[in-house]
Amino acid sequence: METYEILRDLAIILFVAKFCGMASRKAKAPQVAGQIIAGLLLGPSLLGLIHPSDFISQMAEIGVILVMFSAGLETDLSDLIKTGPKALAIACCGVFVPFLCGALLYFGFYGYDGFKTANFFAAMSIGAIMTATSVSITVAVLQELGKVKGTVGTTILSSAIIDDVIGIVVLTFVIGFKNPGEKPSMVIVKTILFFIVACIGGIITYRMFKWLDNRRPHTQRIPILGFVLCFALAYVAEKYFGIADITGAYAAGIILCNLKDADYIDDKAHISTYMIFAPIFFVSIGLKTSLDFTDVRFLLFCLAFVVVALASKIVGCGIMARICRFNFSDSLKIGVGMMTRGEVALIVAQKCLSVGMISSQFFTAVILLIICSSVLTPIFLKLLFAKEPATAD
Amino acid sequence: METYEILRDLAIILFVAKFCGMASRKAKAPQVAGQIIAGLLLGPSLLGLIHPSDFISQMAEIGVILVMFSAGLETDLSDLIKTGPKALAIACCGVFVPFLCGALLYFGFYGYDGFKTANFFAAMSIGAIMTATSVSITVAVLQELGKVKGTVGTTILSSAIIDDVIGIVVLTFVIGFKNPGEKPSMVIVKTILFFIVACIGGIITYRMFKWLDNRRPHTQRIPILGFVLCFALAYVAEKYFGIADITGAYAAGIILCNLKDADYIDDKAHISTYMIFAPIFFVSIGLKTSLDFTDVRFLLFCLAFVVVALASKIVGCGIMARICRFNFSDSLKIGVGMMTRGEVALIVAQKCLSVGMISSQFFTAVILLIICSSVLTPIFLKLLFAKEPATAD
Numbered sequence: 045m046e047t048y049e050i051l052r053d054l055a056i057i058l059f060v061a062k063f064c065g066m067a068s069r070k071a072k073a074p075q076v077a078g079q080i081i082a083g084l085l086l087g088p089s090l091l092g093l094i095h096p097s098d099f100i101s102q103m104a105e106i107g108v109i110l111v112m113f114s115a116g117l118e119t120d121l122s123d124l125i126k127t128g129p130k131a132l133a134i135a136c137c138g139v140f141v142p143f144l145c146g147a148l149l150y151f152g153f154y155g156y157d158g159f160k161t162a163n164f165f166a167a168m169s170i171g172a173i174m175t176a177t178s179v180s181i182t183v184a185v186l187q188e189l190g191k192v193k194g195t196v197g198t199t200i201l202s203s204a205i206i207d208d209v210i211g212i213v214v215l216t217f218v219i220g221f222k223n224p225g226e227k228p229s230m231v232i233v234k235t236i237l238f239f240i241v242a243c244i245g246g247i248i249t250y251r252m253f254k255w256l257d258n259r260r261p262h263t264q265r266i267p268i269l270g271f272v273l274c275f276a277l278a279y280v281a282e283k284y285f286g287i288a289d290i291t292g293a294y295a296a297g298i299i300l301c302n303l304k305d306a307d308y309i310d311d312k313a314h315i316s317t318y319m320i321f322a323p324i325f326f327v328s329i330g331l332k333t334s335l336d337f338t339d340v341r342f343l344l345f346c347l348a349f350v351v352v353a354l355a356s357k358i359v360g361c362g363i364m365a366r367i368c369r370f371n372f373s374d375s376l377k378i379g380v381g382m383m384t385r386g387e388v389a390l391i392v393a394q395k396c397l398s399v400g401m402i403s404s405q406f407f408t409a410v411i412l413l414i415i416c417s418s419v420l421t422p423i424f425l426k427l428l429f430a431k432e433p434a435t436a437d
Numbered sequence: 438m439e440t441y442e443i444l445r446d447l448a449i450i451l452f453v454a455k456f457c458g459m460a461s462r463k464a465k466a467p468q469v470a471g472q473i474i475a476g477l478l479l480g481p482s483l484l485g486l487i488h489p490s491d492f493i494s495q496m497a498e499i500g501v502i503l504v505m506f507s508a509g510l511e512t513d514l515s516d517l518i519k520t521g522p523k524a525l526a527i528a529c530c531g532v533f534v535p536f537l538c539g540a541l542l543y544f545g546f547y548g549y550d551g552f553k554t555a556n557f558f559a560a561m562s563i564g565a566i567m568t569a570t571s572v573s574i575t576v577a578v579l580q581e582l583g584k585v586k587g588t589v590g591t592t593i594l595s596s597a598i599i600d601d602v603i604g605i606v607v608l609t610f611v612i613g614f615k616n617p618g619e620k621p622s623m624v625i626v627k628t629i630l631f632f633i634v635a636c637i638g639g640i641i642t643y644r645m646f647k648w649l650d651n652r653r654p655h656t657q658r659i660p661i662l663g664f665v666l667c668f669a670l671a672y673v674a675e676k677y678f679g680i681a682d683i684t685g686a687y688a689a690g691i692i693l694c695n696l697k698d699a700d701y702i703d704d705k706a707h708i709s710t711y712m713i714f715a716p717i718f719f720v721s722i723g724l725k726t727s728l729d730f731t732d733v734r735f736l737l738f739c740l741a742f743v744v745v746a747l748a749s750k751i752v753g754c755g756i757m758a759r760i761c762r763f764n765f766s767d768s769l770k771i772g773v774g775m776m777t778r779g780e781v782a783l784i785v786a787q788k789c790l791s792v793g794m795i796s797s798q799f800f801t802a803v804i805l806l807i808i809c810s811s812v813l814t815p816i817f818l819k820l821l822f823a824k825e826p827a828t829a830d
Contacts, residue, residue: 047498047791048675048682054499055668062661099495105440106447268455268712275448284440289441316709319661 050099050338051168054320057094060086061323063181064091066418068330079323083330084219084415096331107182107325109293110317113274115183115201116297118192119312129193133169138203138382139175139210141360142353146171149352153345168218169396174353176211178301178417179204180290186381189429200381203361208291208388215392218401221379224387227385231286237327238285242277249273257305257426266305267312273299287389308353329386339405346409350416357383384421385413438477443492447713449470450487453479453717465815469779470808472716475787476723490585493717500718501784502686508781509690510703512598513784523761524595527754531604531775533569534753535746539564540747543747546738547811562789563612566803567746569604570597571779571810576711578815579774582822589767593774596754599780605687608785609680609713612792616679622680631678635670635685639692642666650698659698660705666692681788722783725790726800739802743809777814 062084068078086094094100097407150167157163182200183192191197257266279290300306362379370378393410396402453475461471479487487493541562584590589685606628613624639826650659667689674685679791693699755772763771786803789795 047494050495050498051502051668051672051682052676055672058661058668059665062665066658101440101494102492109444134529137514196556226805227445255776263453264461268716271712272448272452272455275451279441279444279448283445289444289499312708312712312733315705316712318657318711319664319705353710 049215053094053100056086057082057100057324057327058320061327063325067104069104071082075188075327076181077422079326080330080415080418083327083332083419085330086327086330092134093302094327095327095333098395100328100331101300103321104325104328105289106319106324107321108290109274109278110313110321111180111183111325112290112293113270113297114187114310114313115179115192115315116294116299116318117270117301117306118187119201119301120193120198120299121298121302127202130365132200133323133368134199134378134382135203135210136207136366137364138177138207138215138357138361142174143171143214143355144355145352146174148347149348152347153341165218165401169393169401170349170406172211172215172391172396173389173392173406174356175207175214176202176385176388176392177357178414179208179294180325181384181386181418182381182421182425184326185425191427191429196381197246198375199365199370200378203378203382205294207289207382208288211388211392215396217410218396232286238281241285242281242295242299245277246295250299250303253300255302258301261305264355266303267309268269269423270309273317290388296385325417329418332390335420342405342408349409351411353385353413354383354417354420370406373428378430380421380424382424384417385410386418387428389414441702445682446487446490446493447717449479450475450493450717450720451713454720458716458802464718465812469719470804472719472722472802472809473726473783473807476720477726477728478723479720480724481725482726482728487720487724488647489721493721493724496681496714497721498682500669500710500714500716501683501787502533502667503706503768504718505683505686505784506663506690507703507706508601508793509692510688510699510706512691512794513618513695514691516693520591520595522564523742524592525599526761527592527771528596528599528603529722530757531570531600531750531754532607533750535567536564536607538745538749539742542738542741546734546741554619558611558615558692560612562786562794563799564787565604565608565611566606566782566786566799567778568600569749569778569781569785570600571777571781571807574769575774575777575814578818581817589770589774591761592758592763596771596775600775601687604781604785605681605684606734608788609648611685611794612681613679615792615794620724627678628680629673631680635674635688638670639688643692643696646693647695650696654698655701660702662797663702664706665788683784683788701765719783722787722800722804725797728801729798735798735801739805741804742802746806747776747810747813759812766821768819773817773821774812777810778803782807 062081064078064082064085065075066078068081083094088095138284147167147170150170151163154163154166158168166382178203182204182289186192186200192201253266253269256269256352260266275295277296278289278292281287282289300309303309331431358376358379360379361382363377364373365375366372389410392408393402397407454472455477457478458473459471461474462468474477476487478484481488500617537706540560540563543563547556547559549560575597579590579593609628610624613628614654616624623761646659646662649662653659667686670689670692671682671685673687674680675682692703696702717765750768750788751772753772754775758768758771759765786795790797
C-alpha cells in the first residue's frame with residue numbers, strides 16, 4: 045500500500061463518522077453511537093469502503109489511549125480517594141455477578157459435563173469475557189454530558205478501572221487453570237507492583253511537571269510532555285506488568301490531574317483526540333464486525349449473551365451501589381454506565397481463543413455485545429441524566 | 438509487532454524531539470533543526486532507539502499534509518493579489534535562478550548523461566529542493582525587527598508565498614516527467630486539469646463551508662470537515678492527477694483561507710500538528726538521514742549546495758527587485774530575506790526520495806542548508822536593517 049492511500053481512509057472515516065455522529069446527535073443519541081454505526085456501514089459486511097488495516101488499528105489504539113488520558117486528567121483525585129472503597133466494592137460485585145451469569149448461561153445452552161472439561165473451560169471463558177467494563181465509551185458519553193466530575197461519574201470511572209484490573213486477574217486465573225505455565229500469584233504481584241511503581245514515579249513526575257509549570261505556564265512543552273508521560277506509562281504497563289495499556293494512560297492522566305495547567309493539557313489532548321483519533325477508534329469497532337446469521341441456536345445464544353451481559357452488570361454494580369448508599373437513580377446510572385464492553389472484552393476473547401478455550405464463532409457474540417452496549421449505554425445514560433442540568437465541565 | 442509497541446516509539450520521539458527543539462531554540466536556531474537532529478540521534482546511525490517503520494512513515498505523512506494545509510490556511514489571498522506583479526516577478530526569478538543553479542551544480546559534480554536519465558532527475562530534484570523559501574523563519578525575523586508591514590517586508594512575504602506555490606508546481610512537473618508511462622504533454626494537461634478541478638471544486642466547497650460557518654461558527658464540524666477536505670484533496674491529487682499530495686493539501690488550505698473561521702481551523706490543525714504529527718515528520722527525516730563523512734566528493738557537494746542555494750536566491754530575487762525599481766539596499770534585503778529554507782525544502786526532498794529520484798544521502802545537504810540559512814538570515818537581515826529605525830508593527 046502506498047503511504048498516501050491512508051489519506052483516503054482518513055478522509056472517508058472522518059467524514060462519515062462526523063456525518064453519522066451529527067445524525068446520531070439529532071436523534072438524541074450521542075455521537076459515539078453514530079460513529080460506531082459509521083464503522084458498520086463502511087466495513088466489509090456492508091459497503092466495504094474501508095478494510096481493517098494496521099494503520100487503522102494503530103490510530104485507534106492512540107485514540108483509546110488519549111481518551112483514557114483525558115479521562116484521567118478530568119478526574120478529581122480527592123474525589124477518587126473519597127469514592128475509593130465504594131468503587132472497589134462496586135467493581136468486585138460487577139465482576140462476580142457477570143462472571144457467574146456468563147458461565148451459567150453457557151452451561152444452560154451447551155450443558156455441564158464435569159470439572160476441567162472443554163465445556164467447563166468454554167463456560168469460564170464466556171464468564172471472563174463478560175467481566176471487563178470498557179470505560180472509554182462511557183467516558184466519551186460522560187464528557188459529552190459534562191458529567192465526568194460528578195460523584196456518579198467518578199464512581200463509574202474508578203469502578204471501571206478497578207474492574208479492568210480484576211477482569212484481567214480473572215482471565216489470568218482462568219487461563220492459569222488450563223495452562224500450568226502461568227502462575228496466578230505472579231499476576232497479582234505484578235499488578236500490585238505496577239501500582240506501587242505508578243505511585244512513586246507519579247509523585248516524582250508530578251513534582252517535575254509542577255516545577256516546569258510554575259516556571260513557564262501555558263507553554264507547548266507542558267501538554268507535549270504530558271503526552272510523553274501518557275504514552276510511556278501505557279507502554280510500560282502493558283509491556284512490563286501485563287496490565288492493559290489504557291490503565292497506564294488513565295494513571296498518567298491522574299498523575300497530572302492536580303496540575304494548575306491540567307485543563308490546558310486536557311484542552312490540547314482533547315482537540316487531537318476528537319479531531320482525528322477518537323473517531324477512528326469508534327469506527328474501527330464497527331469495522332471489525334462481520335454479520336453472520338445462520339446457526340439458530342448460536343443466534344439465540346448471542347442474544348441471550350448480550351442480554352445477560354448487560355443485565356448482570358446493571359444488577360451486580362447497581363445492587364452494590366445501592367448497598368453503598370447511592371440513591372436508586374444514581375445506582376441505576378452506575379449500573380448502566382458500567383455495562384459497556386469494548387476492546388478489553390475483545391482482548392479477553394482473543395486470549396481465550398488463542399489458548400483453545402473457545403471457538404472463533406463466539407467472537408460474533410462479543411462483537412454484538414460491544415455494539416449493543418456501545419449503542420445502548422449512551423442512549424440509556426442520556427435518558428437517565430436528562431432530568432438534571434449539565435454541570436460545567 | 439503488537440499494536441501497543443507504537444506507544445514506545447511515540448513517547449521516545451515526542452520527548453527527544455521536544456528536548457532537542459528547545460535546545461535548538463536556545464542556540465538561536467529554529468526548533469525544526471533540533472527535531473531533525475533528534476531523529477539523527479535516535480536513528481539507526483547513532484543510538485538505534487527508533488527504527489523507521491510503516492507507522493512512523495504514515496504519521497509523518499499526515500504531519501506533512503497538515504503542515505502544508507496550515508501554510509495554505511495562513512495565506513492572505515487578497516494581499517497576495519494586491520502586491521501583484523512585483524512579488525510575482527521576484528518570486529519567479531527567485532525560483533528560476535536557484536532551480537537552474539541547483540541543477541547545474543549537480544551536473545557539475547556528478548556529470549550530465551542525457552535527458553530523462555537517473556542523473557537528470559536527480560539534478561532536477563536538487564533544483565526543485567532549492568526553490569522554496571521558508572516563510573516562517575523570515576516572518577519571525579521581520580517581526581523581531583518590526584519590519585513586517587513595510588514595503589520590503591510585504592514584498593518579501595508575498596514573494597515567499599508565491600514562490601512556495603511555484604516551487605510546488607515545479608515539483609509537480611518534475612515528478613510528473615519521471616513517470617515513464619506519462620507523456621510530458623499529459624503531465625501538463627493533468628496539472629492544468631487539477632488546477633481547474635481544484636478551482637471549480639474549491640469555489641463550490643468554499644460556498645458550502647461559508648454557509649456552514651455562518652450557520653454555526655466555531656463548532657467542531659468546521660475544522661473536522663476542513664481536515665476531510667485536506668485529506669481528500671491530497672489523495673485525489675496524488676491518485677488521479679499524479680500531483681504531489683502536499684499540493685492538494687496546500688490547495689485545500691488556500692480554498693479555506695478566506696473563510697471567517699480560517700484562523701479557527703488553523704488553530705485546531707496547528708495543535709494536532711505540533712503536538713504529534715509534525716515532530717514525527719521532522720524526526721523521521723533525521724531517522725532516514727545516513728551520516729557518511731567518508732565520501733569527500735559528497736561533502737564538497739554539500740558545502741557547494743549550501744553556498745549556491747543561498748547565493749542564487751539573493752541574486753535571483755535581488756536582481757528582479759532591482760528591475761522592479763527597488764534601490765540597491767532594499768533589493769539586497771529582499772534577496773537575503775528570501776534565502777531561508779525550511780519545512781517545504783524538506784517536504785520536496787522527501788517527495789523526491791519517495792519516488793526514487795534522489796537517495797536519502799542528500800537529506801544531509803538539505804538539513805545543512807536549513808540550519809545555515811536559518812542561522813545566517815537573521816544575522817544578515819539585522820545588519821542590513823541596522824541603519825534604519827524600527828517601524829511600529
